[in-house]
Amino acid sequence: MEYYVKSIIPILKMNYDKFTPLEKNIADFFIGNKERVDLSSKAVAERLYISEASLSRFAKKCGYRGYREFIYQYESTFVGNRESMTGNTRMILNAYQELLNKTYSMIDETQIDRISRAMDKAERVVVGGSGSSGQAAAEMEMRFMRIGVNIDSIQDGDLMRMRAVFQDARSLVFGISVSGETDSVLYLLRESHWRGAKTVLITAEKKEEFSEFCNEVVCMPSLRYLNQGNLISPQFPILVMVDILYAHYAALDKGKKELLHDDTLRALDGGKRRQPISGVK
Incomplete structure (x- = not known):
C-alpha cells in the first residue's frame, strides 16, 4: 500500500453532501472505482452519460484547474486490484494504513x-x-x-x-x-x-x-x-x-x-x- 500520499478520495467524501446530483454521480464513480480503466475525459463521460464539460466543472469545484490535473492526482494514488488479504493481521494493518493515508490527505x-x-x-x-x-x-x-x-x-x-x-x-x-x-x-x-x-x-x-x-x-x-x-x-x-x-x-x-x-x-x-x-x- 502507498504510504503518505495525498489522495483526493477523502476530499470527495468530505464534500459529498455539497455536490449536485450530477456531481454526486461523478464522485460515486471515482470513490467506488476498483479497477484500472480508461480515465480519459471522453471515456468517463461516455461511461457516465455526461458531457466532458461536466467533468471539467466537477474538477474545478474540487479545487483543481481542470480535469487533467484532477485525474493526474487521482491516478497517482489509485491502487488497482490489491492482492488478496491473507489473515486478520494483514487486514487490520491495511485498514490502519488506509486511515493514516486519509489523515495525511486531510490534515x-x-x-x-x-x-x-x-x-x-x-x-x-x-x-x-x-x-x-x-x-x-x-x-x-x-x-x-x-x-x-x-x-x-x-x-x-x-x-x-x-x-x-x-x-x-x-x-x-x-x-x-x-x-x-x-x-x-x-x-x-x-x-x-x-x-x-x-x-x-x-x-x-x-x-x-x-x-x-x-x-x-x-x-x-x-x-x-x-x-x-x-x-x-x-x-x-x-x-x-x-x-x-x-x-x-x-x-x-x-x-x-x-x-x-x-x-x-x-x-x-x-x-x-x-x-x-x-x-x-
Whole structure:
C-alpha cells in the first residue's frame, strides 16, 4: 500500500453532501472505482452519460484547474486490484494504513499550528467528549497536563453543560464528536463560544453550522468509509489528531516542556526534586 500520499478520495467524501446530483454521480464513480480503466475525459463521460464539460466543472469545484490535473492526482494514488488479504493481521494493518493515508490527505498543519498557539495562550483548557470520544478526551488531558497545560476533560453530559457557563475569553474549549451530533458536546461549544471562549471541534463530519460557534473545526477520517472500519477502535483517528496537536504544541518552547514532562516521571518514581520552572500555567 502507498504510504503518505495525498489522495483526493477523502476530499470527495468530505464534500459529498455539497455536490449536485450530477456531481454526486461523478464522485460515486471515482470513490467506488476498483479497477484500472480508461480515465480519459471522453471515456468517463461516455461511461457516465455526461458531457466532458461536466467533468471539467466537477474538477474545478474540487479545487483543481481542470480535469487533467484532477485525474493526474487521482491516478497517482489509485491502487488497482490489491492482492488478496491473507489473515486478520494483514487486514487490520491495511485498514490502519488506509486511515493514516486519509489523515495525511486531510490534515491542515497551518490550522494545527493556530490551535497550538491558542492553547499556549489560554489560561485554561477544557475538552469534552462522550463514550469513546470521552476516553480520548481523558487521554488528551493526561498527555497535555504533563507538559504544563491547565487542562480538564469532561465525559459526563450534565457536567459539560454546567462547566460551559464558567468559560470566558481566557478559555480554550475542545469538543470531540465523531458524528458531529453529540448534544452535550455541541452545547459545551455553543455556550462557551457565546461567553467569549475560543472553541475547537474535532469531528468526522463537516457542517456549515459549526462555523457559527467554532473558531476551528478539525476534520478527521470517518470509519464509515473505511474498509473493515467496524474492526477499528473509534478512538484511533481521534488520537492521531491529538498526537499531531501534541507534537506541534510541544515544539513551542520545547526545552521547557521536556523538563516538565521529565518532572512528571520523577514525581511518579518518587525521585529527587529540582528547582521548579517559573511561569508554568
